[in-house]
Amino acid sequence: MELKTRVLFVLFSSASFLSLLLPTTASPPVSAVFALGDSTLDSGNNNRLPFTLFKSDHRPYGRDLPNHVPTERFSNGKLSTDFMVSKLGLKDLLPAYRDRRLTDRDLLTGVSFASGGSGLDDLTLAVSKATSLSRQLEDFDEALRRMRRTVGEKNCSEIVNNAVFVISVGTNDMVFNLYDVPVTRRKIEFSPSGYQDFLLKRLGSFIQNLHKRGARRFQVAGLPPIGCLPMQLTIGSIFNGLRRVCVEQQNKDSQAYNTNLQGLIQRLQASLPGSRLAYFDTYNPILDMFNNPSKYGFVQTHAGCCGTGMVELGPMCGKLSLTCPDPSKFLFWDAMHPSQAAYKVLADISEKTVLPHLTA
Numbered sequence: 001m002e003l004k005t006r007v008l009f010v011l012f013s014s015a016s017f018l019s020l021l022l023p024t025t026a027s028p029p030v031s032a033v034f035a036l037g038d039s040t041l042d043s044g045n046n047n048r049l050p051f052t053l054f055k056s057d058h059r060p061y062g063r064d065l066p067n068h069v070p071t072e073r074f075s076n077g078k079l080s081t082d083f084m085v086s087k088l089g090l091k092d093l094l095p096a097y098r099d100r101r102l103t104d105r106d107l108l109t110g111v112s113f114a115s116g117g118s119g120l121d122d123l124t125l126a127v128s129k130a131t132s133l134s135r136q137l138e139d140f141d142e143a144l145r146r147m148r149r150t151v152g153e154k155n156c157s158e159i160v161n162n163a164v165f166v167i168s169v170g171t172n173d174m175v176f177n178l179y180d181v182p183v184t185r186r187k188i189e190f191s192p193s194g195y196q197d198f199l200l201k202r203l204g205s206f207i208q209n210l211h212k213r214g215a216r217r218f219q220v221a222g223l224p225p226i227g228c229l230p231m232q233l234t235i236g237s238i239f240n241g242l243r244r245v246c247v248e249q250q251n252k253d254s255q256a257y258n259t260n261l262q263g264l265i266q267r268l269q270a271s272l273p274g275s276r277l278a279y280f281d282t283y284n285p286i287l288d289m290f291n292n293p294s295k296y297g298f299v300q301t302h303a304g305c306c307g308t309g310m311v312e313l314g315p316m317c318g319k320l321s322l323t324c325p326d327p328s329k330f331l332f333w334d335a336m337h338p339s340q341a342a343y344k345v346l347a348d349i350s351e352k353t354v355l356p357h358l359t360a
Ligand SMILES: *[C@@H]1O[C@H](CO)[C@@H](O)[C@H](O)[C@H]1NC(C)=O
Pocket: 150, 151, 152, 155
């Protein structure tokens, strides 16, 4: 080789070798986790709401948390987002935005804006009096102002760009408007699939609004097998000779919603510049836990741990309820919400299937 060629060759090959090592080609690590949606992500925001019945700020909720404090997580212990932030090395628990003790520094590694009883449909909020998604977005705007004040414009947008936005919502919309209330406006207005289209349209614009604010990485949960939640088993059993079996139609609706949600996620990723969106399948894992208890160390998957496990939820799951001695043997904590053990399973699945897609 001629000297000039050789120099060029060495320069070129070392440059390409370096580019493999330099972080410029790898995607930056997750800076923070911001959660928006319903009770599956609420770590205490509803404590500050005067009118909602969807509260879990009392025993035996939170009995397996550090110090056994009922923080208003709708479970006996941690939520999957708590496991997520600790796996990511950000912190031990994902705090609630409306917690008075929250500091500006706490915001920088993430926070939950979610509210138990929330939904995509305004009529869901009329029932639950929870914090709507548009109000959660306003809380996020306020959080952004606080973060900018703390670390400046540039660092703040970097944090937001590299954060994972975890969204879980939709179950309350289906339950309040189509399933558990006998007569509703939505049942008259919509077919089940028409109603789901309405919900997904609202979810799509919510994600666009987050993207406008700099959000780029999204984990979007699908619907669980709603027909297998203990409350739905109980209500379903009234029409089914008291047999506690999953309500098939509700599970079919969840599957249809999830199929369309995956289509929406693909379209959003294609249209929102720089975005990465991942569908988080909770349907199949929860159904697998429901059907194969022993695989997960569960002994009971058809009823919650709190009280009889068939109807208790919120204020009805209280100090006087007889609680099972070992919630880790239960898929569900109360009549609607997974136990900490189930949330751990879901967090492990998110770590293996969702996060690699968002950070690749
Ligand atoms: C922004 O981030 C850089 C790098 O981490 C840091 O050195 C700097 O102090 C931060 N700016 C502010 C205002 O906190």
